[in-house]
Amino acid sequence: MDELFGRDEECGRLAAALEDARQGMSAVVVLRGGPGTGKSALLDHVRSTAAADFEIMRFDAVESETELGFAALHQLLRPHLAQLSTLPDPQRDALCQVFGLQERTSPPDRFLVGLASLGLLAARAENGPLLCLVDDAHWLDEESAAVLAFVARRLYADSVAMVFAVRDQTDRVDHLAGLPELAVTSLGAEAAGRLLESAVSGVLDPDVRSRVVVSTGGNPLALIEAARELSSDQLSGEAPLPEPIPLGRALERKYLREALALPPQTRTLLLASAADPTSDPNVLWRAGPELGFDATAAAAAEERHLLSIRETVKFRHPLIRSAVYYGAPLSQRARVHAALAEVAGDLGEVDLRAWHLAAAATDPDDVVATELERAAERIRDRGGWTGSSTLLARAASLTPDLPTRARRLLAAAEASAVAGSPGRAQALLDEAAAHREDRRYTGVLQRVQARIHRLMGAPAAATYSLLAAARELGSVDIRLARDILVEALVQAQISGSLAPQGASRLSVAETVRSLPLPAGTPATTGDAVLEADTAVHLEGLGGAGPRLQQAIEAVRREESTDPELFQWLAAACSHATILGDDIALHELAWRLEAEARRQGAVIPMALALSHTALSELIAGRIAESERLFDQSAALEEARGSQLYLGALLVAAWRGRFEEARALTEAVQEHAARTGQGYQLIFYDYARSVIELSQGRYHEAYLSLEDKIGDTCQVKFALVDMVEAAARCGKDDEATRLLERLSHLADRSPVPGLLGDLARAQALTTADPSAAEELYLRAIRHHENTRGPSRRARSHQLYGEWLRRERRTKEARYELRIAYELFDGMGAQGYAARTAQELYAAGDPVQSRGDAHGGGSRLTPQEARVARLAAGGATNAEIAAQLYLSVHTVDYHLRKVFRKLDVHSRRELADRRDRITSA
Structure with missing residues (x-):
């Protein structure tokens, strides 16, 4: 092994990464520096160091492969495809598809490919530590770079060390950003001089040595090449040195x-x-x-x-x-x-x-261009969107017919957007926009522009572009225009209260109304969704109720599995919350989750998890809601982002008030930064839960004051607001809220809303006999709801009313039921409020004590693993839900058992509702 001069710190860091892998952990190091600084030499060094006990995988990326989707991943994993049988079916199928071993009708989701690659490497490391080396990672194809970065972020306890060498300046998307880095710079004068001496076979004059070191700036490659380029007479000082000494482009x-x-x-x-x-x-x-x-x-x-x-x-x-x-x-x-x-x-x-x-063609050639377009389609079907974009762009450059050229440029831009390359997509789109075609072309161009905005996390800008696209297409293709409006609707929902003028759901509704479906044109499920949303925004909930219900039923009956189904389901989930229909929300959300899982679609899965988690939270199945929110947070982390809203909602219901207050700022910041205004109403709802469970009625009322409008998605909080208003003396407001709840229950007579209405009426009536009958009616209705939360709250408020009526014995009975329900579902804030009432009624309850029995606090990842294990999930199931390897799950679980001083999953299950993190 050649000696490395001046690299003690770098070698020490790499040696530590290898030792971590030997000890069963994972390590990632990104060597980042300019050309010729010695990154490849460090990779050679770590490879030589690991040769005795590591299995080594190495890939040296080259610029010519940057456009060949999954090329690097294929070369890295090809020797290990025998392990494919160890992967879950969807992951195995996705990897087989991108490697051309299997064909499917739709491209594989890159996220599934990442999970499969993670599983394959982890399985390979079971027999001993694994070293994965990638040189010139800035030349990795887009798909391979994204997958390998995903793997690097999700490895933890898998005996795998990954080392990337990458230039510190590149105009491409840097997928490795945020991973542990080690800067590789030029050598100091002493080390540079020693390297030069080692590369010179004859005499090296001290003055020449100093001049070459200064001229090269200590760049190792330049030093070695100078030693090779200069003659022995020049090196010994007997002949003059060239001026300047070859560097950079001179080397080339x-x-x-x-x-x-x-x-x-x-x-x-x-x-x-x-x-x-x-x-x-x-x-x-x-x-x-x-x-x-x-x-x-x-x-x-x-x-x-x-x-x-x-x-x-x-x-x-x-x-x-x-x-x-x-x-x-x-x-x-x-x-x-x-x-x-x-x-x-x-x-x-x-x-x-x-x-x-394509590279051989020097003049326009439509035959070659057509072959390129077909190849692009085949590559796209394997998930190679970057390669598809490159071939389409080249096909466009070889196309003599201008309209066909424009179409191919537009398709290339769209493929780049799907590949996750907004800069390249925008450049191609700008070139495509120079070809002024018909209104259809302009509309489709705007739709691609929206996808670029969406990729860059700008939902409002995406909505603007989608509305512009629909308006352009309205007169030439009304069907496509209205399909695009469904996309706009979903983007506007994401923007929520942060949507600027012209990009809100109201703007979408006005555009829908301006582009009616022509008479005789068959209506689709998407049309039902659009008309319902338009009605609620332009006519109010009073007139829109039947249309919302019709849209929900249309989505329920829909048998298509096309990509549009995800948008219809997401919109229908929103409609169910507008109507306060928890039954429809549960059904639609879980169907969305099942379909997203079946198709391996990441973005729809993120939407599904948010709706399913909310559905379970409303029902009072907090542990299940927390599991889903955990999975949602893990999904965001795997995509390089963070999401705190679920943790806030669960903390509020769990009664972890300090934790909840610490999360509020993170939720607000994330919503503002990403333009995801939909989070803010749920942030306000979490505040209301915190205040109401502590009996702080005025603060609870202020948290949602005037925020539960017709299109609001927290209609299930209306009854809570009636309680808050009534208890803090805002009788007129309580009556107004009660009327809204009454109208809602008329439109959606589900047990949850009917019980909410009865409870709200009990809270606002002055007649004791009527109040009692209403509380009992609320309980009867809420006994038919899917979870315990509404029933618990009705028993709680009935018990509180009985105690104030001095019917203490009956109050204790009702409050005891409420306490057991709250305690069983893990709603410790409401349980504590009920316990206070029980104490005042002469029936104190024993505190559950410290959730950890004096043990150490868990990390967020440990807490997620612990909750899933406590819920009965196997290690493999936990790994799939949290996007980790099985070894990492096993490692976390061992730490959980030690920290919590438990010895079995059964003991862990007893603490499920009290598992939290630091």
């Missing part, structure tokens, strides 16, 4: 001069090697006869250390590859690509053949 020109000095056959072999993204020697030798070289041509290049040909073709440095390729005339590059296209065709690599044909 030097490499080109070296290549041009080689025999013609060797130059052609170098160019073919530079043009072939597979780096497969077999491809090279197959192309040789057509291009006029054979294996003997490689000798001269290997003697000059320009490249080596073993299992793969590898250039000594990426600058050599770049110099050889771009230094060749266009006609020579085209000839080489044409030959490589023939080889790819012979090997059955039809998409690679199309890629080479």
